[in-house]
Amino acid sequence: MTDRRMIVGIRGSGIAATTCAYLLKAAGLRVATKVVHRPPVPTIMLSDAALALLRDIFQRPDLFADSPRIKRRVVAWGGGAPVVVPHGAALASEDQVQAVLAKDKPAPEDGPVDFTIHAAPPMPEGETHVFGDRRAVAAKVGLRDPSCSEEGRVEAVASGWLFLVPAGAGEGWLLGVGGSLDDLLADSRLIAPVVDAVAAASTPFLAAPRLHLPLCGEDWLACGTAALGFDPICGDGTAQSVREAILAAAVVTGIAEGQDATALLTHYQSMLIAVMRRHLLLCAQFYTTGGTGDWWRAQQDALLEGHRWCTGLLAKMPEPGFLLEGTRLVPRQQAA
Structure with missing residues (x-):
């Protein structure tokens, strides 16, 4: 696919879908959206890291500057006394976030597309793997x-x-x-x-981590929570959806510009598996220290087993062949 004006379909209506649409439009591609309705999340905690990403991408340095903020966390974990730790985040409902971010979202279109980003289920193929029973x-x-x-x-x-x-x-x-x-x-x-x-x-x-495989095919990829879901214990789900959208848009833009589609899609899948592998290890540390009962041990075991499984998948995949520079992917040898 070397047509710079390839048509990209985006299924979904959350932060990942909206960010993908914005970035692809900015890259000069045609975007056709298909809204997939689901119950909105009542409150989103936009960590300072997630907020910085959104402000940079949408070129809105004042984004959610007037929103209520969390200034600290109070944590009582593993039977210990409560500990107060600094924590910066803005609070907003998903409806509020979408109202702000989706102002320039393309209007829905009917007709054939060249490539589809699935930011909402179902996927064209594969299954979702869940790590734990929570x-x-x-x-x-x-x-x-x-x-x-x-x-x-x-x-x-x-x-x-x-x-x-x-x-x-x-x-x-x-x-x-x-x-x-x-x-x-x-x-x-x-x-x-x-x-x-x-x-x-x-x-x-469902509150356990989950990963859909495969994450991509010849003319599609999964993005956002349709691709992988984080345990809410990490507090990084929104930032992860934004990071996935940046990578997904970079992959599709690269395909439209004539880069090796198979290599780009393989890179995308390996990077998201690596993200899930890191997340599972982080979660396992929380569940190891949270409690000593059967429920806590079962969650820890499931997370560590998932970490081993992801490690095995990555061992069979090639080393990442691209680097992300801004919102574009470049081959590693070119970046060097």
């Missing part, structure tokens, strides 16, 4: 302590963990992983004393 529930809560409006609280308990983030006007969102909110709060010393129930808990949803 479900989460979320609920709107009232905040008893005004200091909670500027902090996130994370707490490990016997059968799982809790994560509290503010949502403005004396309210917050409470995430529970490993059991029902009632059971988790019954063991809580850090979070239970500062919250009151406001609404019923959500339907349980």
Whole structure:
């Protein structure tokens, strides 16, 4: 494919899809979007790293400058006393993020496309591999302590963990992983004393890391949470979706400019497997130190097994052949 004006279809409506569309349009490609509706995430924590990426890509240095911010985290982990650590992040709903970022999003188009970026399931082929058996529930809560409006609280308990983030006007969102909110709060010393129930808990949803394979084919690739999903314990999911979008757009732009499509797509798959491998090891460290019960040990075992599996996959793949310079991929020998 050497046509600089190749048509790229993008399926999805989240941050990864919107970022891909913006970058591909900026590179001169034609973009056809297909919105895939799903329930929006009520609150997104835009870490300073994610915020810096978005501001740079969309050339908006003031992006979310007026949004409520988290200034610290209070962490009670592994039965230890709570520890306060600095943490910078802006808070916004997914609807707010999309309203800001999607102003220049291409209008939906019908008709054939040359290449498709799948930022929402289903994929054309393959299956999703899940590393662990963890479900989460979320609920709107009232905040008893005004200091909670500027902090996130994370707490490990016997059968799982809790994560509290503010949502403005004396309210917050409470995430529970490993059991029902009632059971988790019954063991809580850090979070239970500062919250009151406001609404019923959500339907349980998957909270374990996951990776779809294959991540690409001759005329498609997967991006965002459709490609891989992070455990919310890491707090890096939004930044990862943006980084994936940058890489995906660079791969497709390279294909449109006549670079080796097979090499580019192989590079994309190996880089995302490597990302998941690092994430699994990071998560394993959290689950190793969070608790000593059967639930904690089972999650740790699943994460380490996933890490070994990803290591085996990467051992069979070629060394990465490209380097990302800005928003473009260049062959390693050329970059050197």
